[in-house]
Amino acid sequence: MLPLAPALPSAHIAKIGMIIVCGFLFTLFSTAIICITLRGLVSTITGKAPATLMIAPSKSSPPSNRLILTFGILTALSFTLATRAVQPAATAYALFATLLTFTVGQRFPAGVKMLLHPLVTCTAGTIGAVALLGYVTSTPFPAMLATYYTRSAVWGAGDILASLLGPAVVTFAFTMDRQRKLALARAAEVVFSTIFATLASLFGTAYVARLLKLPASTGLIVIPRTVTAPLAVAIADLLGANVGLAASVVALTGLLGANVAASLLSIFKVKDPVVRGLSVGASAHGLGTAAMSEEGGAFPFAALAMTLVGIFSTIFIAFPMTRALVLRAAVGVASKSVVQ
Template sequence: MAATAMIRITTLRCRHDPLSSLPRTTSAACSCTLPPRCRQCRLLPPHSSGCSPSSSIFPRRVRVRPTAALKRIGGGNTSFMGPANNGATTLQRSSSPDLRRSLIVLKSTAGTGGGNASSGLLPTILGVAHLLVSLGIVLATDKFLKQAFVAASIKFPSALFGMFCVFSVLVVFDTFVPALAKAFMDFFEPATLFIQRWLPLFYVPSLVVLPLAVRDVPAASGVKIFAITFGGWFATLAVAGYTALAVRKLVKTQLIPAEPMSKASPFSTVETWAWAAVFVASFGVACFNPRALGTTARTCLPFLLAATVLGYMVGSGLPSGVKKVLHPIITCALSADLAAVAYGYLSGSGLDAVLGDYLTKAPSNPGAGDVLMGFLGSVIISFAFSMFKQRKVLLHMLVKRHAAEIFTSIAIASTFSLYSTAVIGRLIGLEPSLTISILPRCITVALALSIVSFFEGVNSSLTAAVVVVTGLIGANFVQVAMDKLGLNDPIARGIGTASSAHGLGTAALSAKEPEALPFCAIAYGLTGIFGSLVCSVPVVRQSLVFIAG
């Protein structure tokens, strides 16, 4: 408003040089050539009393009084005031009292900037409250379903059941009361964007405690596990891609574009400095008093969580070329491990003790890793909202267009992944318990942990670590591998990526090839669903255990 007032006052009384470099204009009333307009206020000086047809310029500069300027403007002409939708009070050609009253109004409204700044704090507070409530409901739903399934002795991923329920409710609402479905989606959008923004972070705890997970694993067995992980990823990618390509040649249909998805906001400098302050303060408190919060795990939780988050922020800000070698998840795990090493050295407790406090797996005494992995079930439930946004594409692909490619490829690739892992583990002499632990290597962490819970004597930490390593391999090499294999069809590339490298591979491919996103999303979810359903069958579990030895 202050700027508007300044513009109006400048318009009324021009102090600029009227003899500017703009083209001269000729008056229609007299044949004299008028002086050029001012470049800023666009006003013409009044005619000189001595103008004549032969006069070309005025020898002297003329200052225009406000009243004279107003007289030269038509009564209904307010174009000199700028756009009419600027919210300012329109200045009409009127008497001096009216003019003074208009300028007083501008002056009184020019000082309201502080009120706008203070009122901007309320939407921020409401936005944070909205996020906390929506995210809290998702977390509470996941916890309730887990407890209900445990009490009922149901060996099926509770989060997967919750995803189906949420998606079904949204479809019913959209069918009968579309406005209610939209309101439902809008309410939970902050929670889904939060989960989408921090999704890779929830996979990190398994990599952070990897030294503990492989501590009792012989070096030879570790080499065998890595060989199965890398070779199995490539073989599963080839099987899924070529199966989709073969069926694709039989069913020739046109692709339809995917619905636009909301993108999470990038990390700000304020967030980085805030987490850095949390790390420094909590690290100092933990060094001064290791049991300041009751237990060592609770005392270490703030600075280990801050170190994990800071590592992810730094890794996300690296150039794309560096990310191909140093993925944000790797920088995230390294940051947490470096913090654990530093604290273990300064406190004298050692690295193993600090990593044990990072992931305690005890609800009554959680660590930083337990907090992060507590979101894995909510990640699965949040997929329902993404699936609902893509419901039109899903309907076309699953029912009318590409059902044959999708279901055939996923069924064959998932079955191949499970049984090939068991067979290769048996052939190269890997311990049966370790072989069973890495069976769901191509399935997302949340569902992979649910699958290995069907078996006895498994190392769930090793399961999660192998799944994350598989995703990292896919995120870095999936595009090059598919190019070498000749998988150029978007359907084959999307299904092959998601079936072999789950969420991390999906995120890496969809960022560069948006046309493959719908197929990645479907294969990502259906691969986990199919693997969970297959492994929940007792005959299948027994056959896998028998093959593994």
């Protein structure tokens, strides 16, 4: 939905880019420092070395050719019907085009996906598919794209996908339950590092946005930058920020973390899998966590950090009193009406 978002001046885009990069680096390394410090304190108090539980990395198979072919056929059929003004077919076409372009992106070699993540191919492909249908049916592109995610009683393809975000968040509970032994083994680091990352990201990002003199409508979109997308959308709504712009900031943060987080930690000789996982999950949410799937010992902790930072951030913003504190840090007032 980014093409429908308000256009931003180049100076604001540069400041947002600075916040994304610098904020990511700060969260990544500050979380690592907190973890290492707590590890030392716990070891000193208990006289025991910290537990390091190595788990075999999880491996997932790429989408099959049959699945991609199926999505391709459904996309073509629904496109044909949509050109004949069959409205439900237009929604189906956009939905299948989204699924098709994402699964195709997942089939790319790992080296290609470092630069061309499936999220990028999905976004570009879906926008292209929507633009094609608009061209064939003589519908202006903005009007056609506006039907993708309506957030009204008449659902588009984006509304169908967004309806799955809630159940997706609920599944985090199963992930946390499966890893409860790992979390308990290093409970102090898990809890305190994620709480620190949450508060530092929310308030630090809000204050820096205000310090850089970003207007309220722009400054608020960067606040949920470390929160996984399903919860970041809810936080953006609560803050009164533009959902399309906020989601883009989240995606860029995740892409940055997925590509460089593990390498940066290795450069600075951060080897403990618990520290690596918590740092990446707290700073780069879902995309960064997915990139850690090859590190069996780090991956569960990245998933825990992603989950806990998302949950803590959502709870914190959901309460009016604490939300007002974040708004005050970002724009100097305690009401989101300034951006509406």
